[in-house]
Amino acid sequence: xxxxxxxxxxxxxxxxxxxxxxxxxxxxxxxxxxxxxxxxxxxxxxxxxxxxxxxxxxxxxxxxxxxxxxxxxxxxxxxxxxxxxxxxxxxxxxxxxxxxxxxxxxxxxxxxxxxxxxxxxxxxxxxxxxxxxxxxxxxxxxxxxxxxxxxxxxxxxxxxxxxxxxxxxxxxxxxxxxxxxxxxxxxxxxxxxxxxxxxxxxxxxxxxxxxxxxxxxxxxxxxxxxxxxxxxxxxxxxxxxxxxxxxxxxxxxxxxxxxxxxxxxxxxxxxxxxxxxxxxxxxxxxxxxxxxxxxxxxxxxxxxxxxxxxxxxxxxxxxxxxxxxx
Numbered sequence: 001x002x003x004x005x006x007x008x009x010x011x012x013x014x015x016x017x018x019x020x021x022x023x024x025x026x027x028x029x030x031x032x033x034x035x036x037x038x039x040x041x042x043x044x045x046x047x048x049x050x051x052x053x054x055x056x057x058x059x060x061x062x063x064x065x066x067x068x069x070x071x072x073x074x075x076x077x078x079x080x081x082x083x084x085x086x087x088x089x090x091x092x093x094x095x096x097x098x099x100x101x102x103x104x105x106x107x108x109x110x111x112x113x114x115x116x117x118x119x120x121x122x123x124x125x126x127x128x129x130x131x132x133x134x135x136x137x138x139x140x141x142x143x144x145x146x147x148x149x150x151x152x153x154x155x156x157x158x159x160x161x162x163x164x165x166x167x168x169x170x171x172x173x174x175x176x177x178x179x180x181x182x183x184x185x186x187x188x189x190x191x192x193x194x195x196x197x198x199x200x201x202x203x204x205x206x207x208x209x210x211x212x213x214x215x216x217x218x219x220x221x222x223x224x225x226x227x228x229x230x231x232x233x234x235x236x237x238x239x240x241x242x243x244x245x246x247x248x249x250x251x252x253x254x255x256x257x258x259x260x261x262x263x264x265x266x267x268x269x270x271x272x273x274x275x276x277x278x279x280x281x282x283x284x285x286x287x288x289x290x291x292x293x294x295x296x297x298x299x300x301x302x303x304x305x306x307x308x309x310x311x312x313x314x315x316x317x318x319x320x321x322x323x324x325x326x
Contacts, residue, residue: 036065
């Protein structure tokens with residue numbers, strides 16, 4: 001069932017949440033929250049995304065708010081800590097926000113940093129997690145193939161679980177996967193799944209060992225489950241620095257995946273300094289619960305976006321809705 005634009009606008013709340021450390025170049029995470037018959041849902045494509053790319057995010061919001069979630073196979077989802085591109089002296093403080101997490105995903109390849117900065121950060125995480133901790137790195141497609149080969153070789157001394165999106169294109173992923181096969185480090189694809197017209201291309205090309213799956217940019221829980229079923233590859237269900245409402249969507253997706261072999265990237269509400277609920281979906285004992293979130297009215301008011309930003313988001317919602325196909 002597709003709601004009318006009036007229904008969406010009528011219940012829409014635009015929020016702006018501060019983040020712990022600069023993440024993806026932002027200090028504040030903005031989102032639209034709307035209430036559907038199945039509960040609250042979220043529309044929060046990053047501000048640089050155009051309307052066409054935002055359509056799947058809106059489709060996901062409608063799916064979660066207007067359709068019953070698939071049957072849950074589990075009610076608790078193990079998650080990883082997420083370490084932004086911070087200095088080594090800040091790593092302990094970040095990890096402390098993820099109690100019980102045995103896995104850390106570390107951002108690398110920041111344009112304003114060097115490989116030596118990445119090595120120092122990963123070294124500190126390994127020191128704090130100990131030899132039994134799991135470490136995965138995420139380059140967000142910012143390395144060339146040659147840079148990725150050099151970096152993976154240098155960072156694999158810290159025993160990497162996998163490398164996420166080391167290069168931008170599917171062809172480059174296939175190349176770096178072949179070049180580094182001797183190291184035994186799996187390659188995971190994120191942007192090559194969610195920022196392409198064909199999310200199955202990376203699997204057909206044999207360019208990745210693992211898929212990072214996010215509910216919002218893939219059009220919702222059902223669309224993501226279809227992609228997972230068609231590829232046959234193991235997946236890590238992740239988030240896009242969502243509010244706890246968006247995290248809830250990801251948790252319900254992870255709960256419905258038949259085989260969940262890796263800790264998921266759904267602990268990122270811990271990177272927010274504020275949230276829309278007094279009972280946020282943050283990790284406890286290394287996992288998050290699978291549950292719906294109802295925002296607190298006082299927090300919706302506290303974190304309400306400025307009138308200018310609210311108008312910007314509602315105009316974006318209106319334009320994106322016009323591109324939706326039944």
